Amino acid sequence: MKPITELIKDLADLHGRDRHSLLPILQGVVEQEKYLSEYSMIEIARELDLPATEVFGTATFYSFLEYKKMGRYIIRICKTITCSMKGEKQILLAIEDMLKIKVGETTPDGSFSLLQTNCLGFCHKAPAMLINNDVYTELTPEKVREILSEYLNRKNEGGQDVN
Amino acid sequence: MSTNYQLKRADFIFKDENDWEEVLKNNINRPPNELINELISSELKGRGGAGFPTGLKWKISAEEVNDVKYVICNADEGEPGTFKDREILSKVPFKVLTAIAICGHVIGAKIGFIYLRGEYFFLQTELNKAINEFEYYCREINFDFSIKIFMGSGAYICGEETALFESMEGKRGEPRNKPPFPSSFGYMGKPTVINNVETLAHTYTIFKYGSKRFYDLGVQYSRGSKLFSVSGDTPKPGIYELELGMSLADFVDEFGDDDTKAVQVGGASGFLVPRKRFNETNIGFQGKLVGISLPTGGSMMLFNSSRSMFNVLDNYLNFFAEESCGQCTPCRVGCQQLLRGIKAVKRGEKNAQYLDKMLKLAETMQFTAKCGLGQSVANSFSSIVENFREEMIY
Numbered sequence: 001m002k003p004i005t006e007l008i009k010d011l012a013d014l015h016g017r018d019r020h021s022l023l024p025i026l027q028g029v030v031e032q033e034k035y036l037s038e039y040s041m042i043e044i045a046r047e048l049d050l051p052a053t054e055v056f057g058t059a060t061f062y063s064f065l066e067y068k069k070m071g072r073y074i075i076r077i078c079k080t081i082t083c084s085m086k087g088e089k090q091i092l093l094a095i096e097d098m099l100k101i102k103v104g105e106t107t108p109d110g111s112f113s114l115l116q117t118n119c120l121g122f123c124h125k126a127p128a129m130l131i132n133n134d135v136y137t138e139l140t141p142e143k144v145r146e147i148l149s150e151y152l153n154r155k156n157e158g159g160q161d162v163n
Numbered sequence: 164m165s166t167n168y169q170l171k172r173a174d175f176i177f178k179d180e181n182d183w184e185e186v187l188k189n190n191i192n193r194p195p196n197e198l199i200n201e202l203i204s205s206e207l208k209g210r211g212g213a214g215f216p217t218g219l220k221w222k223i224s225a226e227e228v229n230d231v232k233y234v235i236c237n238a239d240e241g242e243p244g245t246f247k248d249r250e251i252l253s254k255v256p257f258k259v260l261t262a263i264a265i266c267g268h269v270i271g272a273k274i275g276f277i278y279l280r281g282e283y284f285f286l287q288t289e290l291n292k293a294i295n296e297f298e299y300y301c302r303e304i305n306f307d308f309s310i311k312i313f314m315g316s317g318a319y320i321c322g323e324e325t326a327l328f329e330s331m332e333g334k335r336g337e338p339r340n341k342p343p344f345p346s347s348f349g350y351m352g353k354p355t356v357i358n359n360v361e362t363l364a365h366t367y368t369i370f371k372y373g374s375k376r377f378y379d380l381g382v383q384y385s386r387g388s389k390l391f392s393v394s395g396d397t398p399k400p401g402i403y404e405l406e407l408g409m410s411l412a413d414f415v416d417e418f419g420d421d422d423t424k425a426v427q428v429g430g431a432s433g434f435l436v437p438r439k440r441f442n443e444t445n446i447g448f449q450g451k452l453v454g455i456s457l458p459t460g461g462s463m464m465l466f467n468s469s470r471s472m473f474n475v476l477d478n479y480l481n482f483f484a485e486e487s488c489g490q491c492t493p494c495r496v497g498c499q500q501l502l503r504g505i506k507a508v509k510r511g512e513k514n515a516q517y518l519d520k521m522l523k524l525a526e527t528m529q530f531t532a533k534c535g536l537g538q539s540v541a542n543s544f545s546s547i548v549e550n551f552r553e554e555m556i557y
Contacts, residue, residue, distance in 0.1 A: 008338075018333075020331060020333045020336070021333065022333030023314070023330065024314070027314055027316060040302060057335060061337075062315075063317040064317030069504060075415065077262075079481075080482055081244070082464060084474075084478055085395065085470065117317065118241070118319060118482055119242070119244070119319075119482070120282050121240055123243070123244050123245075123392065123394035124394045124401050124402070133284040133285050135285060
């Protein structure tokens with residue numbers, strides 16, 4: 001993990017320092033940090049010579065650019081119509097029960113955050129969820145417990161990230 | 164319009180044709196005018212849902228005088244119940260890349276973009292590989308064109324073309340006023356052709372086989388085939404390429420579970436068609452439902468009799484209330500009020516006549532909202548409330 005100021009500089013070198021480089025830079029920071037801290041938004045503003053309010057205003061428009069501290073793995077469960085018809089609630093309950101957190105919360109060790117999201121585009125394989133950038137479909141409570149156990153093991157072994 | 168139109172499968176988009184190099188080379192050597200006429204005579208209309216004639220779109224941009232122009236492939240597929248674009252980009256990416264480049268040749272653009280929704284981040288690696296291979300070939304044949312992926316970050320509204328430009332320019336994805344239209348004032352204020360992924364894939368078919376092959380499919384006003392994303396209460400959810408112009412009754416015969424009570428055509432922003440109107444509803448650009456057109460982004464969601472239409476509407480309105488960009492009042496406040504209103508009626512805090520007030524509000528949104536999102540909330544709201552009024556009240 002790079003220090004945040006260095007990361008922002010590198011991203012600006014890569015994407016440029018124009019306004020239209022803002023989104024890729026924000027995405028790059030979220031990719032590593034999982035969220036945008038106030039500090040990183042101010043740093044981005046400085047690097048791109050933009051008002052910090054513009055950076056904040058833009059970042060907070062997008063639901064995948066979190067601005068509250070998030071866990072290492074962000075679980076996003078689709079709640080749109082087909083997923084909700086095909087048992088999204090049971091999946092949510094299974095995860096809440098296993099991780100002991102509610103929607104919008106992060107586990108105390110900072111590993112998992114649980115969120116709901118709008119249509120992921122897997123309606124034919126509902127219910128679906130994202131863990132960071134990986135998609136899991138046709139979920140059942142059993143299946144979701146298995147998937148999460150795998151992530152938990154990985155975490156306990158101190159092993160590598162999936163992404 | 165024909166009525167007793169049977170379901171006709173087509174197989175163009177996903178057909179495995181390893182000939183993109185040839186198609187690209189042949190077509191960038193044809194004069195732009197010839198290609199535009201080919202598109203116009205195919206009568207291809209935009210497959211993202213709005214149905215603007217593609218040939219005309221390219222023609223307007225081609226006629227603009229400007230050194231810098233852009234081609235953008237809209238892969239911000241966010242409409243609930245739609246998942247075809249992802250399938251196209253993962254299975255036949257070269258068809259789309261070739262079509263983007265041919266469009267660049269036609270209008271005089273050197274750069275193309277694919278705006279990929281954040282939810283499809285996992286497609287990026289493979290797609291970039293394809294782009295590298297594609298650009299390598301372009302250099303080989305001395306054709307100056309490059310394609311870049313621009314990632315979205317989870318905002319449904321960015322599928323609206325002008326909101327998409329704003330987003331690419333590093334701003335909040337808030338739709339612009341129209342006119343000016345993208346063909347003359349698009350990304351960075353330059354003439355821009357922006358097409359849905361599927362539209363571009365169809366142009367590949369047209370440029371390869373000629374417009375007649377495409378035109379011969381479908382019915383009057385609705386030519387060609389279209390991908391349908393089928394989900395909900397159906398034994399065979401998935402993606403199907405069908406000729407346009409079929410009746411909804413035939414569609415339900417094929418994909419229903421013998422208990423289909425209603426079909427949502429065109430996603431949350433589309434229309435709900437109840438069972439009694441399956442026969443008179445055709446899928447294409449000239450539907451009988453509203454007299455003018457039935458939106459056909461390709462999302463077909465089936466509901467059987469176990470589903471509560473109140474829950475369906477509640478889900479849609481939650482979706483719109485969250486995804487409204489908040490810029491204009493009719494949409495921002497309207498979505499929230501409709502959502503609160505149906506809950507109040509359901510709880511008995513408001514009487515049934517309140518539904519009529521809300522129908523008027525929805526109508527007002529249709530006329531006053533700035534972009535397609537706010538304008539189309541009324542589609543699903545009115546068609547559900549009017550057809551399933553009892554379910555809203557009891």
